[in-house]
Amino acid sequence: MSVDELVRAAARRLREAGVLSPEVDAELLLAHAMGLDRAGLRRARVLREQVGPAVHGAFLELVVRRADRVPLQHLTGTAWFAGLELAVGPGVFVPRPETETLVRLALATLQDLTSPTVVDLCTGSGAIALALSHQRPDARVGAVELSQEAYRYAVANRARTGLEVDLRLGAAQESFEDWRGRVDLVVSNPPYIPPDAVPVDPEVRDHDPGLALYGGGTDGLELPGLLASRAGQLLRPGGALLMEHADSQSASVVGLLEHTGWRDVRDHEDLAGRPRVVAATRA
Ligand SMILES: C[S@@+](CC[C@H](N)C(=O)[O-])C[C@H]1O[C@@H](n2cnc3c(N)ncnc32)[C@H](O)[C@@H]1O
Incomplete structure (x- = not known):
């Protein structure tokens, strides 16, 4: 044929x-x-x-x-993200094009800073951290991941891209103690799906790891809340947080940050016009 x-x-x-x-x-x-x-x-x-x-x-x-309905990227073994071809497969979250919105916002946040320090909480395949290191070679980029399997992909992706990222295995909410108070920007695409909002697409429901999807609590925002609190400890005064969330969580996430002392809290839309990335400044 x-x-x-x-x-x-x-x-x-x-x-x-x-x-x-x-x-x-x-x-x-x-x-x-x-x-x-x-x-x-x-x-x-x-x-x-x-x-x-x-x-x-x-x-x-x-x-x-x-x-x-095995994900295409599991079959080819790779996914493109922000101009990088990354290794993916069972055990790691496949990076999504909509997360490139967060990368764009991060680059804009960093544009006036020289040699900034950035931390990516819940890095999965390393997608966001590697994209930022690629675009800003002067940045010191750290990233943390809890799952051993996902962490192995992040290490492999660091090797295949030749980029420098300080990768750590562990719980993001306790990570980077040695960088406390010195970070310019914390970025995160954490798990945030509520327990009763099981995804419909089999590619997501049956193949993305549960640890990558569900954020805990009744609204899926338990871990994102802990991460915001950790970000507050890692950032220097005036440092910025950018965190992805579901469009339905916009008001809750904005409210959570406003009530915990963050300033300039603002939600940003993705290319489809849905509010998906919250930005805030550490007071
Ligand atoms: C939605 S995925 C995002 C992965 C990557 N940031 C991306 O955008 O492609 C969330 C990631 O958080 C990791 N994770 C879940 N709980 C964590 C925790 N407490 N500390 C660190 N990583 C965690 C999951 O294993 C998963 O890799």
């Missing part, structure tokens, strides 16, 4: 299985099976290149697993 025929057939199958972007996923899976990037796959598609039996078999296996 030709590349084009295979992509069309796979996209049909993925669409029937409820996959949201069947055509893109089919292309990316075939590119992965052929060892090509997406541009190379597009070329092979236009030229109606034929696919040999080994690649055909490997591709069909990938399509079956994707139709079972």
Whole structure:
């Protein structure tokens, strides 16, 4: 079969299985099976290149697993985030494009500072910390993660990107004691989903680790609250906090920070216009 025929057939199958972007996923899976990037796959598609039996078999296996709603990134083994290709797989949260909003806000916050100190609480694959280190090579960036499995991905991603991040394994709410009071910016995309809001998408519900999703308490904000309190201890006076949350939690998160002594509390929208990242300054 030709590349084009295979992509069309796979996209049909993925669409029937409820996959949201069947055509893109089919292309990316075939590119992965052929060892090509997406541009190379597009070329092979236009030229109606034929696919040999080994690649055909490997591709069909990938399509079956994707139709079972295994995340695309678990099948390719990588996810793109803020211009970096990161290793991901079972046991680590797949970084999301919407979290790039937090990275953009962090870079804007840091723009007038020279050699700033930044801490990423709940770093997962290392996505935010590595993106900031990539964009701001003069920054001293630290990051902490509780899950051993996720931490291993963060270490692997630090090695594959060659970036410098002080990675630590442990509980974020007790981390970086040696940096207390000296941090310019704390960033975090913590677990924040309430216990009764189990995600509908099987890719998230069945494949992102529970530790990465649920924030604790009845509203999912138990850990985010503890992290804000830790951020208050780590930051220097005037230092900034940026934390992602669900759009439905906007009023609660803003209220939580305003009632615990933060100033200039402001919620920011993502590219879809939903309030997703709260910013605040340590008094
Ligand atoms: C929503 S994921 C975000 C990961 C990463 N920041 C990103 O944006 O892709 C939350 C992460 O927090 C980690 N985590 C949960 N509780 C933690 C804690 N108490 N201390 C440190 N990390 C924690 C989870 O293992 C998971 O990797």
